[in-house]
Amino acid sequence: DAGVIQSPRHEVTEMGQEVTLRCKPISGHDYLFWYRQTMMRGLELLIYFNNNVPIDDSGMPEDRFSAKMPNASFSTLKIQPSEPRDSAVYFCASGGTEAFFGQGTRLTVV
Amino acid sequence: GEDVEQSLFLSVREGDSSVINCTYTDSSSTYLYWYKQEPGAGLQLLTYIFSNMDMKQDQRLTVLLNKKDKHLSLRIADTQTGDSAIYFCAESSVNNAGNMLTFGGGTRLMVKP
Numbered sequence: 424d425a426g427v428i429q430s431p432r433h434e435v436t437e438m439g440q441e442v443t444l445r446c447k448p449i450s451g452h453d454y455l456f457w458y459r460q461t462m463m464r465g466l467e468l469l470i471y472f473n474n475n476v477p478i479d480d481s482g483m484p485e486d487r488f489s490a491k492m493p494n495a496s497f498s499t500l501k502i503q504p505s506e507p508r509d510s511a512v513y514f515c516a517s518g519g520t521e522a523f524f525g526q527g528t529r530l531t532v533v
Numbered sequence: 534g535e536d537v538e539q540s541l542f543l544s545v546r547e548g549d550s551s552v553i554n555c556t557y558t559d560s561s562s563t564y565l566y567w568y569k570q571e572p573g574a575g576l577q578l579l580t581y582i583f584s585n586m587d588m589k590q591d592q593r594l595t596v597l598l599n600k601k602d603k604h605l606s607l608r609i610a611d612t613q614t615g616d617s618a619i620y621f622c623a624e625s626s627v628n629n630a631g632n633m634l635t636f637g638g639g640t641r642l643m644v645k646p
Binding site for chain 1: 564566568574575576577578581621633634635636637638639
């Protein structure tokens with residue numbers, strides 16, 4: 424398996440624009456997690472899914488953030504409208520007892 | 534809520550052993566993990582230990598768990614320059630539905646030649 428695949432690897436966008444981050448989990452994994460990493464706050468869990476169903480989205484910062492998992496092989500994290508403070512590295516991870524991380528998407532909002 | 538603490542920085546010489554420490558507060562932790570992050574990369578799972586164990590060894594890595602003190606350590610034997618990275622401790626607990634991880638702030642390991 425190629426591991427958890429995230430796209431794009433880098434995204435630069437202007438404030439106010441919509442941003443969509445994508446994730447393909449490892450086949451057969453029941454759990455999918457979205458994390459955000461910043462220097463100030465470290466790694467924060469935003470939301471996670473079990474069998475495509477959102478279980479806990481208490482880490483989503485505000486209504487501008489939304490996440491979907493339409494099927495077992497794909498998830499998106501959307502920010503609309505984006506703001507400079509959303510600049511961070513966003514990681515997707517999948518697994519169960521062991522969580523495997525993608526390479527991340529570095530988002531810069533200018 | 535759960536809290537996981539790590540020291541920020543550790544510097545060792547190549548060939549020495551490194552010991553990275555972590556403390557956590559959740560007494561119902563089920564699994565404790567060590568991840569490695571190299572610059573510009575994702576988090577790589579190094580090893581994990583079930584909370585009813587006190588030691589796990591995997592090649593150059595030794596994990597020690599003191600459940601009474603809620604203290605976890607990662608020892609890297611014969612540290613190499615390629616071990617330079619940020620190391621994250623994480624825990625999951627039965628308080629969470631599923632396997633939600635709470636991460637520490639990471640320890641930056643610098644290995645000097």
